[in-house]
Amino acid sequence: MAGYGTITNATDTSATWTIWATNSANTTSNGLTWLVWNGEITSGGSTGTITVDNIPHVHQVVQATVYQSPPPFPSRDERAERRAEALLKAFLTPEQRKQLAEMSAFLVKSETGKTYKISKKKSRNVTLLGQEGQPILGYCAVADVPLADQMLTQKLMLETNEAEFCRLANSFNVRG
Amino acid sequence: MKHQLRVMDGTGDTKLIWEEDNEVEVDAARELFNKLRGKGYNAYAVKENGKKGELINKFEPAAEKIILAPPMSGG
Numbered sequence: 305m306a307g308y309g310t311i312t313n314a315t316d317t318s319a320t321w322t323i324w325a326t327n328s329a330n331t332t333s334n335g336l337t338w339l340v341w342n343g344e345i346t347s348g349g350s351t352g353t354i355t356v357d358n359i360p361h362v363h364q365v366v367q368a369t370v371y372q373s374p375p376p377f378p379s380r381d382e383r384a385e386r387r388a389e390a391l392l393k394a395f396l397t398p399e400q401r402k403q404l405a406e407m408s409a410f411l412v413k414s415e416t417g418k419t420y421k422i423s424k425k426k427s428r429n430v431t432l433l434g435q436e437g438q439p440i441l442g443y444c445a446v447a448d449v450p451l452a453d454q455m456l457t458q459k460l461m462l463e464t465n466e467a468e469f470c471r472l473a474n475s476f477n478v479r480g
Numbered sequence: 481m482k483h484q485l486r487v488m489d490g491t492g493d494t495k496l497i498w499e500e501d502n503e504v505e506v507d508a509a510r511e512l513f514n515k516l517r518g519k520g521y522n523a524y525a526v527k528e529n530g531k532k533g534e535l536i537n538k539f540e541p542a543a544e545k546i547i548l549a550p551p552m553s554g555g
Contacts, residue, residue, distance in 0.1 A: 380491075387492025395547075397530030427555045444555035453488040457549040460524045464535040474554035 381450075388452035395456060412459050414466040422455050422462075430458055431478055445473035483541070485509050487516060487548045498541070506541050513539040513548065520551035 378386070393401055400410040409423040411433070419437075423429040430443040445461075447454045461469040485496040496512055498505035517523060517537070525543040526533040536546070 384490060384492040388488075391486060391488075391493055391547075394528050395526055395530060395533070400530055445552040446555035447488075447550050447552045449488045449490065449550060450492055453493065453549070454552075456547070457488065457522075457552060460526070460533050460535075460547065460549065461522070461552070463532050464524065465522070469552075472552060472554055 385450045385452060388450035388456075392452040392456045395459070410459075412462050414462045415464060416466055418466070420462050422458050424451065424455065426451055426454070428476065429455070430462075430473065439478040442476040442478040443470065443473040444476065445469060481544075483509075483543060484545045485512060485548065486545065487512070487521075488550060493547075500541050510539040510541070513546070516548050521548045522551070523548050 393404075396404065396410060400412075403410040404424070409421050412420045412422060414420060419433045420443075421431045421433055421439075423431070427446055428442055428444045430445065432440045432443070434440050445458065447457055449457070458469070482497050482499055485498070486493045487496070496509055498509040500506065513523065523536050523539075524533040524547045525536050525540060526545050526547050528545070533547070536543070540546070
């Protein structure tokens with residue numbers, strides 16, 4: 305907010321304001337005193353109308369950390385997936401955990417000694433591998449649970465009841 | 481020793497704990513086990529760190545951990 309008035313002689317400490325439009329409390333017989341108290345002359349001359357910036361100037365710069373909003377609270381699905389991942393990891397070998405971290409899949413030896421790859425995706429995620437590690441046949445079997453729970457179920461079934469897994473799953477060709 | 485039943489569901493899983501010498505807890509775990517087996521859930525007696533699990537058809541109060549997994553279907 306700017307105040308303005310008329311000063312007869314800015315260099316004279318006895319100069320007087322004749323008009324103050326914004327705040328009569330600032331009217332003073334000593335224009336310079338008013339300037340020291342309230343601001344500075346931003347335009348005008350030694351006589352005539354001047355404009356006074358009467359907003360106190362702030363010279364101190366405060367360095368504050370930029371506010372960052374906290375991450376959104378995980379949704380119910382995200383919390384379920386985290387719980388399921390913790391459960392899955394608890395029942396994997398250290399080698400399988402490493403495979404999961406590195407290739408988003410892990411290998412399982414079935415009860416008949418075959419090797420399956422269980423990938424981290426909701427459908428068509430089980431692959432029977434050959435002795436050289438080449439894909440032989442794909443399987444798709446799903447359950448109405450978070451993905452990591454489904455992967456654990458597939459692992460447990462292949463280890464303990466492979467025939468039943470292969471019976472209920474849909475198989476598909478994975479060879480080019 | 482505390483034993484655990486982990487039931488897979490939409491929240492990840494629900495845990496039920498029992499102690500073998502606590503008849504009430506054992507009965508509650510057995511009841512849930514039987515109820516979900518009746519709905520087609522498969523039950524596995526498991527040990528952590530990737531040791532092979534065992535498919536079980538009857539509640540075993542001495543099992544350290546049991547996972548109850550909902551039935552799968554061809555996708």
